[in-house]
Amino acid sequence: MKRILFLVMIFAVAVSCKEKDNTDSDKSNIQASANASVDCDNHPLIIQMRDQNQDEIVAWIKLNGKQICDGENGELIECIEPLHKIDSKAKFDSLANLHPDNATGIKFYTKTWQDVENFISDIQCYDEYVGFTFENNNLGFKKVQLFTTDETCYSKPFLSSIGKKLALSHRDQFCFTRTTEDGIDKFIFEVKRYLPNNTFQSFYYDFSRNPPFTSIYKK
Structure with a gap:
């Protein structure tokens, strides 16, 4: 639990992604590189933080986040995206179906990656x-x-890590829908990454239950 909590914190402070070329080959190469480059479990910064409690980690991130976002530890952005990933459409649908508004079919509210x-x-x-x-069936950001x-609160580093990991282009979509946890409305989302033949690949994500980085670190 400690390991997951810390990595989530590190991902939340990562640098935003650069716009990537919208080709299959480029996206595949970028993903392969990202998957192979970082040992999240044994990164020196993560090891250093393992003896600290959640409050200490949160305070450290608040004061030192710039070195994660802009400094030599920026590669840790690659560790956050898998923490929130839902591994199947069936699991995603089951979460969405917890909300009464989705009782007769899942309703999506779509934003582009741009x-x-x-x-x-x-x-x-x-x-x-x-x-x-969320007012009058219109979803907005704040x-x-x-x-x-x-x-529901998402960090910039988490969203940026998705953009980087999936090499998203401006037309790719974030399709948000509602769920509920302990009586509180939450949002989860499907990312649609479009391919040159106008088909798309889907990736599914849930919401944060812990402050940034604490999820990875505390696992």
Whole structure:
């Protein structure tokens, strides 16, 4: 549990991704490189933090996040994306079906990767989180100052890690839907990465239950 908690914190402060070329070969090469390059379990920074408690880790990230986002430890962004990944459509659908609005079919509220990237562009590391507004069946983004489990909060590093790992282009989509946990509405999402033949690949993600990095570290 400690290991997961810490890695989640490290991913949340990672650098935002650069726009990638929208070809199958480029995306495959980028993914293969990302999957092979970082040993998340044995990274020196993660080992260094293993004896600290959650409050200490959160405080450290707040003060030192820039060295994760912009410094030599920026490669740790590759460790956050798998922590929130849902490994099957069936599991994703079962979470979505917990919300009464999805009782007769899952309702999605779609944003492009460009929408997401534009919104997070002026967020610095862990200084703010991405939250949601939902009025009249319209989904919007808002900035949340402090991490909370009372609503869905995503960090810029987590969203950026998806963009980097999947080599997303501006037209690729984040399809949000609602779920519920302990009586609280939450959002989960499907990422649709479009291919040159206009078909797409789907990837599924859930919400954070811990502050940034703490999930990886505390596993």
